[in-house]
Amino acid sequence: MSAPSTTPRPTAANSVWPRLEPLLPQVTKPIQYVGGELGAVVKDWDAATVRWALMYPDAYEVGLPNQGVQILYEVLNELPDVLAERTYAVWPDLETLMRAHGVPQFTVDAHRSVRDFDVFGVSFSTELGYTNLLTAIDLAGIPLLAADRTDADPVIVAGGHAAFNPEPIADFVDAAVLGDGEEAVLEITQIVREWKAEGSPGGRDELLLRLARTESVYVPRFYDVDYLPDGRIQRVVPNRPDVPFRVHKRTTMDLDAWPYPKKPLVPLAETVHERYAVEIFRGCTRGCRFCQAGMITRPVRERSITTVGQMVKEGLEFSGFHEVGLLSLSSADHSEIGDMCSGLAEQYAGTNVSLSLPSTRVDAFNIDLAQELSRNGRRTGLTFAPEGGSERIRKVINKMVSKEDLIRTVVTAYTNGWRQVKLYFMCGLPTETDEDVLEIADMAHEVIRAGRAATGSKDIRCTVSIGGFVPKPHTPFQWASMSSPEVIDNRLKLLKQAINSDRSLGRAIGFRYHDGEPSLIEGLLSRGDRRVGAVIRKVWENGGRFDGWSEHFSYQRWVDAAAEVLPSFGVDLDWYTTRERTELEVLPWDHLDSGLDKDWLWQDWQDSLSEYEQDDCRWTPCFDCGVCPSMDTEIQIGPTGRKLLPLTPVNGMKLPTGAQQ
Amino acid sequence: MRFTSHRDFARAFERALRRAGVPVAFSQGFTPHPKISYASAAPTGVASEAEYLEIGLRAEVDPGELRAALDAALSPGLDVLDAVVATGGSLADRIEASRWRIELPEVDPAVLERAVSAFLAADEVRVERMTKQGRRAFDARAAVMSIDVLPAVDPPSGAPAVSCAILEMVVRQVTPSVRPDDVLSGLRAVADLEPPVPPRVIRLAQGTVTAQGAIADPLEADRDGATIG
Numbered sequence: 001m002s003a004p005s006t007t008p009r010p011t012a013a014n015s016v017w018p019r020l021e022p023l024l025p026q027v028t029k030p031i032q033y034v035g036g037e038l039g040a041v042v043k044d045w046d047a048a049t050v051r052w053a054l055m056y057p058d059a060y061e062v063g064l065p066n067q068g069v070q071i072l073y074e075v076l077n078e079l080p081d082v083l084a085e086r087t088y089a090v091w092p093d094l095e096t097l098m099r100a101h102g103v104p105q106f107t108v109d110a111h112r113s114v115r116d117f118d119v120f121g122v123s124f125s126t127e128l129g130y131t132n133l134l135t136a137i138d139l140a141g142i143p144l145l146a147a148d149r150t151d152a153d154p155v156i157v158a159g160g161h162a163a164f165n166p167e168p169i170a171d172f173v174d175a176a177v178l179g180d181g182e183e184a185v186l187e188i189t190q191i192v193r194e195w196k197a198e199g200s201p202g203g204r205d206e207l208l209l210r211l212a213r214t215e216s217v218y219v220p221r222f223y224d225v226d227y228l229p230d231g232r233i234q235r236v237v238p239n240r241p242d243v244p245f246r247v248h249k250r251t252t253m254d255l256d257a258w259p260y261p262k263k264p265l266v267p268l269a270e271t272v273h274e275r276y277a278v279e280i281f282r283g284c285t286r287g288c289r290f291c292q293a294g295m296i297t298r299p300v301r302e303r304s305i306t307t308v309g310q311m312v313k314e315g316l317e318f319s320g321f322h323e324v325g326l327l328s329l330s331s332a333d334h335s336e337i338g339d340m341c342s343g344l345a346e347q348y349a350g351t352n353v354s355l356s357l358p359s360t361r362v363d364a365f366n367i368d369l370a371q372e373l374s375r376n377g378r379r380t381g382l383t384f385a386p387e388g389g390s391e392r393i394r395k396v397i398n399k400m401v402s403k404e405d406l407i408r409t410v411v412t413a414y415t416n417g418w419r420q421v422k423l424y425f426m427c428g429l430p431t432e433t434d435e436d437v438l439e440i441a442d443m444a445h446e447v448i449r450a451g452r453a454a455t456g457s458k459d460i461r462c463t464v465s466i467g468g469f470v471p472k473p474h475t476p477f478q479w480a481s482m483s484s485p486e487v488i489d490n491r492l493k494l495l496k497q498a499i500n501s502d503r504s505l506g507r508a509i510g511f512r513y514h515d516g517e518p519s520l521i522e523g524l525l526s527r528g529d530r531r532v533g534a535v536i537r538k539v540w541e542n543g544g545r546f547d548g549w550s551e552h553f554s555y556q557r558w559v560d561a562a563a564e565v566l567p568s569f570g571v572d573l574d575w576y577t578t579r580e581r582t583e584l585e586v587l588p589w590d591h592l593d594s595g596l597d598k599d600w601l602w603q604d605w606q607d608s609l610s611e612y613e614q615d616d617c618r619w620t621p622c623f624d625c626g627v628c629p630s631m632d633t634e635i636q637i638g639p640t641g642r643k644l645l646p647l648t649p650v651n652g653m654k655l656p657t658g659a660q661q
Numbered sequence: 662m663r664f665t666s667h668r669d670f671a672r673a674f675e676r677a678l679r680r681a682g683v684p685v686a687f688s689q690g691f692t693p694h695p696k697i698s699y700a701s702a703a704p705t706g707v708a709s710e711a712e713y714l715e716i717g718l719r720a721e722v723d724p725g726e727l728r729a730a731l732d733a734a735l736s737p738g739l740d741v742l743d744a745v746v747a748t749g750g751s752l753a754d755r756i757e758a759s760r761w762r763i764e765l766p767e768v769d770p771a772v773l774e775r776a777v778s779a780f781l782a783a784d785e786v787r788v789e790r791m792t793k794q795g796r797r798a799f800d801a802r803a804a805v806m807s808i809d810v811l812p813a814v815d816p817p818s819g820a821p822a823v824s825c826a827i828l829e830m831v832v833r834q835v836t837p838s839v840r841p842d843d844v845l846s847g848l849r850a851v852a853d854l855e856p857p858v859p860p861r862v863i864r865l866a867q868g869t870v871t872a873q874g875a876i877a878d879p880l881e882a883d884r885d886g887a888t889i890g
């Protein structure tokens with residue numbers, strides 16, 4: 001059989017490909033810039049009225065699997081008059097060549113210049129992508145500052161979790177959307193479509209005003225921030241009539257009505273995840289106090305077992321993937337997770353399709369689930385996140401798992417054939433002492449001891465993975481002070497010694513940690529205000545790129561930039577990070593409404609300090625966090641009582657329709 | 662498709678087998694692998710019009726249907742041209758040589774011509790390359806059965822309209838393999854040929870070598886009675 005391979009894809013009229021292609025042999029992994037994935041869509045430029053460029057501001061290998069971008073890409077491309085293409089951060093080797101040869105930031109679909117699009121949507125699941133945003137804007141030939149842009153430039157919209165506090169990038173983006181994107185992008189598209197049809201009256205300013213008036217698109221330029229003499233914010237107020245005082249998050253209700261991605265992107269290049277991922281629910285009300293994702297995505301909305309089954313079937317047929325990821329914030333909490341896993345395992349018995357649950361709470365994992373996940377003989381990695389080492393600190397963070405639960409769960413995994421389990425922890429949590437962290441060593445030792453006893457084998461391992469805690473906006477810890485990198489690093493050192501204090505047990509325990517310095521910078525970016533934008537810009541000008549990658553991240557560069565820029569505002573790096581905020585301080589994101597009631601958050605922060613635990617509103621009465629009434633949403637959970645039916649095996653090969661034999 | 666590494670291609674191919682519903686045989690063992698063997702895959706960055714591979718199947722299928730199903734399941738740019746039922750003898754044994762074309766933008770054909778003459782005149786041309794075993798030196802001359810400078814044509818699409826020299830050569834399959842970039846290193850070694858822009862390499866054919874030194878279809882032996890897709 002021969003598999004020849006030169007047919008060039010047709011080159012779009014406004015494509016930069018002819019200029020880009022000669023550069024590619026000179027860079028690492030050129031395939032990541034080529035596009036042509038299965039599931040990719042290339043549309044006629046001239047036939048589209050609204051054109052979106054969507055970006056995940058990290059390397060292709062991380063960005064391509066991103067669900068958020070894939071969903072929005074598909075939702076937008078389903079509209080006949082809309083075109084959406086994707087772009088990712090280019091590595092510095094290509095960036096240098098692009099600058100030398102005048103090649104702009106391009107989309108991978110049809111290799112068009114990002115500047116040519118109407119809307120440039122950027123998805124931020126982490127703040128560490130901010131410098132990459134600046135690279136992309138600059139490479140695209142778009143003015144860095146939103147204020148300098150003209151009608152020839154796209155409207156830059158930020159989305160994703162980090163957009164719940166877009167203030168640090170307020171100078172660089174034109175708008176931000178809080179929350180779920182499916183309906184938001186459709187609404188934005190409609191506004192752009194109408195405005196263009198009317199002949200673009202009032203230019204860019206009018207378009208942004210129309211977006212702002214929806215009350216769910218935040219346009220930073222229409223808000224003024226005043227500061228107090230001590231550097232704190234005095235107030236944030238609209239500077240235009242009929243711009244809302246607060247901007248509200250979007251919530252997509254009824255996930256069964258939005259079964260995306262239907263056509264997942266299947267890349268030729270290797271990426272971090274090669275699986276068909278389906279979200280089985282959104283939101284989480286476990287109420288872990290450090291967890292921004294849990295707080296800002298309330299309430300819980302389940303996708304039904306039958307929709308999940310249908311999506312998996314179609315997604316696998318389309319993609320050819322052999323791993324299914326059942327995604328959510330705490331997958332084992334789905335009301336029908338047992339039936340879902342056993343149903344899928346049954347349906348794919350005898351094939352090499354495997355299932356994984358990326359986020360599993362210790363207390364929700366059980367033998368049945370373990371067995372379903374390992375049915376096809378393949379055991380994908382198991383990770384549990386107790387997050388805190390001591391019972392006390394777990395009460396502070398409201399992660400209600402006991403040590404006994406954890407040991408029992410891990411032993412279940414070992415006796416079901418897993419040899420390796422990962423345990424996640426955080427360091428630097430509010431009220432934490434050295435002792436809280438050192439208890440992690442005891443826990444790990446006991447896990448190994450119990451595992452050896454239960455399996456009678458020495459061939460079991462666990463990995464302790466620990467990172468610095470970063471307080472996030474819209475969480476009860478938004479007021480908390482961060483520990484300094486020195487404190488964190490010292491605790492990590494003590495922990496490592498404690499783990500290895502018993503040589504036999506220590507040998508079976510891997511230790512992976514993120515040191516305190518990057519976390520401090522994440523802390524600056526997470527809770528920063530508009531003044532932090534100047535720091536981001538300085539870092540970027542000094543070469544900052546790919547800050548999520550330890551080999552590219554430079555702590556010193558951030559410290560130096562902060563020291564250069566912040567004093568003129570009367571603040572400094574510590575002011576943003578290690579300083580505890582008071583109840584009445586105006587926080588930079590107070591005008592951005594995640595639905596959570598600020599008084600409730602404060603009360604939960606006080607409860608945390610008194611080690612008082614908060615239950616889950618799925619199983620206990622509502623505790624008035626504020627989200628459902630203010631957002632007009634409700635908890636949507638099963639059980640539906642339905643089951644997954646056996647799939648009728650398809651025999652024979654799938655021939656293209658109309659194929660000639 | 663250029664820029665695809667062999668690993669990328671292999672993964673894409675396995676997925677396409679699943680999508681197409683091809684009854685692939687799996688190896689025994691803890692992590693079963695589909696039985697596929699690739700014959701001398703083209704290096705990354707090289708386009709190819711002639712790659713060959715062998716698949717072990719659990720059940721007999723019609724080669725024409727297999728070709729059509731697989732072709733439809735593969736990304737555009739990866740096309741399946743033909744499938745035949747193997748009648749014995751390993752595919753690898755039948756791949757004796759490859760024909761390559763190298764386009765060298767901004768290289769003067771006359772300069773190239775001189776470099777090629779120098780190369781041909783040499784008995785041995787030592788070149789070095791990083792291999793999995795580390796840096797190795799070997800002869801790039803002996804494996805080259807023929808090497809010709811073609812008359813210049815229009816520059817490749819999109820490239821600036823300056824001179825572009827084109828080489829075509831037939832290189833025997835040897836160990837360690839002599840790849841087009843090794844021959845280019847050889848031209849640099851004998852005549853200081855230094856292409857200013859990265860060359861574009863295309864594999865045109867692979868197969869058995871005829872008495873006349875041409876390359877013959879390696880699947881010829883299997884073709885009797887097989888459906889040609």
Ligand code: B12
Pocket residue numbers: 058062063064065066067068069071072120121122123124125126157158159160161162177179180181182184185252272273279291292293294327328329358359467472548
């Ligand atoms: C899979 C996953 C990963 C994977 C894959 C990441 C990827 N390429 O997508 C890997 C393992 C690589 C990963 C890494 C990390 N992850 Co992660 N990850 C997840 C997980 C489990 C699923 C993400 C997902 O697909 N969600 C579903 C999609 C549909 O949601 P979404 O992306 O938010 O998109 C929706 C909206 O936000 C919005 N939207 C998104 N973009 C845009 C853009 C525009 C313009 C608009 C209008 C709207 C919009 O619309 C979308 C549809 O509604 C989540 C937990 C979860 N369930 O969310 C954690 C999670 C997102 N990860 C998290 C973290 C911290 C990380 C890391 C920073 C960890 C680390 N310290 O290294 C890295 C960062 C990687 C990077 N550089 O980007 C945190 C985020 C923290 C927070 N905000 O509170 C989460 C929430 C986990 C948690 N509970 O803490 N992660």
Ligand code: SF4
Pocket residue numbers: 284285286287288291293294295329330361
């Ligand atoms: S279980 Fe806790 S950490 Fe996980 S998503 Fe829910 S609230 Fe966040």
